[in-house]
Amino acid sequence: MFFGTAFNEPTHMNRLRFIFVLISIPAIVSIANAQAITFCKSVDKEGHAVNAAKEFTLSGSSARIVFLLQFGSVRPALVSYDLYKLENGKEVFSSTLKQSPEPGKNWLSKEVTLYDVATYRVYAFDDKDKVLGKSEFTLKPSPK
Numbered sequence: 001m002f003f004g005t006a007f008n009e010p011t012h013m014n015r016l017r018f019i020f021v022l023i024s025i026p027a028i029v030s031i032a033n034a035q036a037i038t039f040c041k042s043v044d045k046e047g048h049a050v051n052a053a054k055e056f057t058l059s060g061s062s063a064r065i066v067f068l069l070q071f072g073s074v075r076p077a078l079v080s081y082d083l084y085k086l087e088n089g090k091e092v093f094s095s096t097l098k099q100s101p102e103p104g105k106n107w108l109s110k111e112v113t114l115y116d117v118a119t120y121r122v123y124a125f126d127d128k129d130k131v132l133g134k135s136e137f138t139l140k141p142s143p144k
Contacts, residue, residue, distance in 0.1 A: 037081075037122050037135040038068040047107035058117065058142040067110045069124050069133055075101055076126035079108055086119040086136070094120070117141045 039056070040049035041064075049068050056063050067081060080098050084091035101108045114120070117139055124132040 035070060035072070035133040037124055037133045038070075039135065039137040040066050040068055042066055043068050043107075043109040047105065047109070054136070055138045055140060057140045058115075060142065062113050062115050063139055064111060064113050065137070065139075067112065067122060067124075069108045071101070071106045071108070071132075075106065076128075076132065077101075078127040079132065080125045081110060082123045082125065083112075084121045084123075085116065086121055091121060114139055 038049045038052050039054065041051035041053075043066055044050055047068070047070065049066075052068075056065055069079065078098060078100050080096055082096050083094040085094050086092075097110055097112065099108060099110050119136060119138045121134070121136045123134050126132055
């Protein structure tokens with residue numbers, strides 16, 4: 001279909017389409033390789049999430065949440081988590097957490113303690129600043 005109509009159009013349009021496709025391929029591959037970060041209460045010895053959720057509740061004045069990231073075939077030397085609060089649809093930077101993977105594991109877990117009720121977005125990057133994953137969770141107030 002693409003080539004059938006392309007031959008009837010001017011040559012510069014064919015070149016523009018070709019350039020667009022070439023530019024789009026790395027972005028599509030990067031998105032396809034990105035993984036979700038799982039949020040949970042803990043992680044078992046095999047790297048499986050325990051009590052995974054997208055919503056958590058403050059217990060008193062804080063909440064303990066574990067970020068779990070599974071690796072594919074390539075294990076990064078270092079992982080950085082960038083944590084943002086979402087306020088009125090905009091990301092507001094909160095903090096960066098860094099962690100080195102343990103030898104022999106194809107997963108990484110990071111326990112964090114949070115104090116503010118909010119929706120959070122977390123990005124995980126490798127040591128070359130390539131996005132490894134992105135996910136969101138909400139921290140709700142404790143029931144009264």
